[in-house]
Amino acid sequence: IYADSERASVAVAQQIAELVRQRAAEGRMCVLGLATGSTPTRLYEELVRLHQQQGLSFRNVISFNLDEYYPMAPDSLQSYVRFMREYLFDHLDIESENIHIPDGTVPQEQVVEFCRQYEEQIQQAGGIDLQVLGIGRTGHIGFNEPGSGATSRTRLITLDHITRTDAASDFYGEENVPRRAITMGVGTILEARHIVLLAWGEGKAAVVKRMVEGDPTDSVPATYLQQHPHVQVVLDEAASAELT
Numbered sequence: 001i002y003a004d005s006e007r008a009s010v011a012v013a014q015q016i017a018e019l020v021r022q023r024a025a026e027g028r029m030c031v032l033g034l035a036t037g038s039t040p041t042r043l044y045e046e047l048v049r050l051h052q053q054q055g056l057s058f059r060n061v062i063s064f065n066l067d068e069y070y071p072m073a074p075d076s077l078q079s080y081v082r083f084m085r086e087y088l089f090d091h092l093d094i095e096s097e098n099i100h101i102p103d104g105t106v107p108q109e110q111v112v113e114f115c116r117q118y119e120e121q122i123q124q125a126g127g128i129d130l131q132v133l134g135i136g137r138t139g140h141i142g143f144n145e146p147g148s149g150a151t152s153r154t155r156l157i158t159l160d161h162i163t164r165t166d167a168a169s170d171f172y173g174e175e176n177v178p179r180r181a182i183t184m185g186v187g188t189i190l191e192a193r194h195i196v197l198l199a200w201g202e203g204k205a206a207v208v209k210r211m212v213e214g215d216p217t218d219s220v221p222a223t224y225l226q227q228h229p230h231v232q233v234v235l236d237e238a239a240s241a242e243l244t
């Protein structure tokens, strides 16, 4: 628990930088799982600063994003491809062929095969070393909404009403928010070697309490993180306010 999200974001950026550097020193690739949304923006800004001012290189980084709306054109204002380019990738030396984001343009009949291949690409990269997560008010991680089981894999899901309400301002009205998304599954996320979940602000305090103190359940998929051996939950004071 940090005094504020600024300090927390800088600390997590430092941690990621150390892992990337350590891997580079060993001549190995570093596989990062990345999230979008408002929560990691300061973290990404700090990683860009470390690249620009301290020479932190991302040439040995392979990235896999958690999710993308479906359908979604990559150049749309709300696409996660665009988000990641704007906040992170356009400012780093990461190789474009090492960037993976679920494709919101895949024809519906090919989505199952696309998701299978996404999982395969993660495996071929050697698995995710460090997965960054946010948490939605529904208890989702990625877009694994309530009802998502611990063994769920990358797939097309239906977004929860609350999630669509939370995204409404980005889409100039809830009616414009896509009803579906492609997301890594809870099981996919749990295979990452290390997980760092970030949550800021009083709006997340109730779901943070359920995630940390509640029994593991499909109703709050983030509770399954309790079953992972190496998870860090990084909070600001406000998000931690309801913890016992």
Ligand code: F6R
Pocket (backbone or CB within 6 Å): 034, 035, 036, 037, 038, 039, 040, 066, 067, 133, 134, 135, 136, 137, 140, 141, 142, 143
């Ligand atoms: C985004 C994602 C979601 C968000 C969550 C929190 O890639 O997977 O789980 O992390 O909805 O969103 P923000 O950070 O906007 O509160």
